[in-house]
Amino acid sequence: MRTGDRTPWVVEPVSGPRPYVVTGGRTHSTHDLDLASLVKASQAGRGMELESEHELAFRLCLHGPVSVAELAARMRLPVQVVKVLLSDLLSAGAMVPAMPTVTVNPADPEILERVLVALRTL
Amino acid sequence: MSPYAPSDDALTPLKIVIAGGFGVGKTTMVGAVSEIEPLSTEETLTIASAGLDRLDGIDCKATTTVTMDFGRITFPAHGLVLLLFGTPGQERFWFMWDDLAHGAVGAIVLVDTRRLQDAFPAVEFFERRATPFLIAVNHFDGTHRYTPLEVREALGLRADTPVLTCDARSRESARAVLTALVGHAQRLAVPHRPLPSASPA
Ligand SMILES: Nc1nc2c(ncn2[C@@H]2O[C@H](COP(=O)(O)OP(=O)(O)O)[C@@H](O)[C@H]2O)c(=O)[nH]1
Ligand SMILES: [Mg+2]
Numbered sequence: 001m002r003t004g005d006r007t008p009w010v011v012e013p014v015s016g017p018r019p020y021v022v023t024g025g026r027t028h029s030t031h032d033l034d035l036a037s038l039v040k041a042s043q044a045g046r047g048m049e050l051e052s053e054h055e056l057a058f059r060l061c062l063h064g065p066v067s068v069a070e071l072a073a074r075m076r077l078p079v080q081v082v083k084v085l086l087s088d089l090l091s092a093g094a095m096v097p098a099m100p101t102v103t104v105n106p107a108d109p110e111i112l113e114r115v116l117v118a119l120r121t122l
Numbered sequence: 123m124s125p126y127a128p129s130d131d132a133l134t135p136l137k138i139v140i141a142g143g144f145g146v147g148k149t150t151m152v153g154a155v156s157e158i159e160p161l162s163t164e165e166t167l168t169i170a171s172a173g174l175d176r177l178d179g180i181d182c183k184a185t186t187t188v189t190m191d192f193g194r195i196t197f198p199a200h201g202l203v204l205l206l207f208g209t210p211g212q213e214r215f216w217f218m219w220d221d222l223a224h225g226a227v228g229a230i231v232l233v234d235t236r237r238l239q240d241a242f243p244a245v246e247f248f249e250r251r252a253t254p255f256l257i258a259v260n261h262f263d264g265t266h267r268y269t270p271l272e273v274r275e276a277l278g279l280r281a282d283t284p285v286l287t288c289d290a291r292s293r294e295s296a297r298a299v300l301t302a303l304v305g306h307a308q309r310l311a312v313p314h315r316p317l318p319s320a321s322p323a
Contacts (some may be wrong), residue, residue, distance in 0.1 A: 035221060036135040036205050065133050065207055073161035073192050098132050106136055106227045107125065107254075112308040113203070115136060118197035119301050122155075122293075 029089045035079065037064035037084055038098040045094030053077075057085050058094055065098035133203045138300065139222050139253075140191070141210045142232030143240025147290030148208035149191050149258040151232065155296035156193025156206060163190045188215060189216075204300070212241045223247075228307045230255035230299055231290065232290065235268045236261060238276050245277055252305035256284040258299045 041061045050058055053075070059072055060066060072082040089095040104111060151161040164187050165271075191208030207222050209215065223229065224291040231244045241257065245302050259273055268276070270285040277283065284306050288295045 036137045038135050064131050069192050073163040104134050107311040109308050109311045112304055114200055115304045118200040118202055121205050
């Protein structure tokens with residue numbers, strides 16, 4: 001795993017108001033993320049200086065919700081690595097979840113009805 | 123307020139799995155209906171020694187690359203995004219399917235009638251997992267066309283599993299398959315909805 005030999009990430013203020021996000025050595029994400037989890041860049045994140053891979057992930061999420069799966073594909077990184085990067089960014093407040101806080105039951109007839117209605121517009 | 127009501131630009135993500143054997147048209151179908159060029163995620167897997175030779179008691183390992191297609195359809199007005207995952211159909215990738223099938227609306231099992239048997243692992247997996255799925259027979263030019271009934275019998279499907287024919291290259295056809303899958307998932311979700319009574323007392 002590419003992040004395996006790094007020192008733990010910290011957020012610490014450097015000269016001036018911009019916090020500096022250093023990258024992580026963890027191999028497990030601390031946030032409950034799956035392939036379909038959606039995240040987006042936060043306003044606060046725009047003021048942070050991010051380490052290169054975090055920066056890339058952040059930039060890919062500037063324009064609205066992006067899924068973990070898409071991010072992994074665009075970054076050409078294993079899903080597990082992307083989950084760790086996102087955990088760092090979520091913990092630092094640079095990114096925020098971009099989906100309902102309530103876990104959606106995909107077998108909920110009401111939500112399936114909404115999908116059917118949406119598909120008619122395709 | 124419904125828990126599904128989108129706040130800000132939040133969207134409800136819903137997964138749909140497109141499974142099937144090699145060359146059956148998974149990437150083609152994801153591309154036909156996705157709003158972005160299909161992306162591929164490559165995972166390099168190390169497969170433990172099962173079935174491989176041992177050397178001096180040391181397990182041999184083999185690596186393999188699994189390519190998964192990714193596409194999406196966003197419906198901002200409905201607060202939804204459909205995430206489409208095309209995934210290879212071999213048994214050895216079952217562990218990956220668990221992740222994919224978890225929380226998925228359902229699965230499309232793409233079938234090429236020249237290699238019907240390639241669909242067996244996916245059918246078995248989704249049946250066992252009780253994931254709503256349907257069979258979409260991708261018709262390649264010049265291939266013998268089996269009737270849906272023949273496909274149903276050959277695959278040993280349950281009576282309520284839909285069998286459709288499609289053209290994976292066609293957006294309209296892919297949309298019809300998606301609609302059929304979601305409709306099927308909905309019927310399974312409300313299996314005993316009473317029929318309106320024919321003659322009121
Ligand atoms: N004639 C015809 N060719 C198709 C159809 N669907 C896919 N193909 C072709 O079959 C090949 C394999 O399709 P692909 O989507 O890559 O299969 P995958 O391995 O399941 O992802 C490609 O060359 C496609 O262009 C179809 O409905 N009709
Ligand atoms: Mg493919």
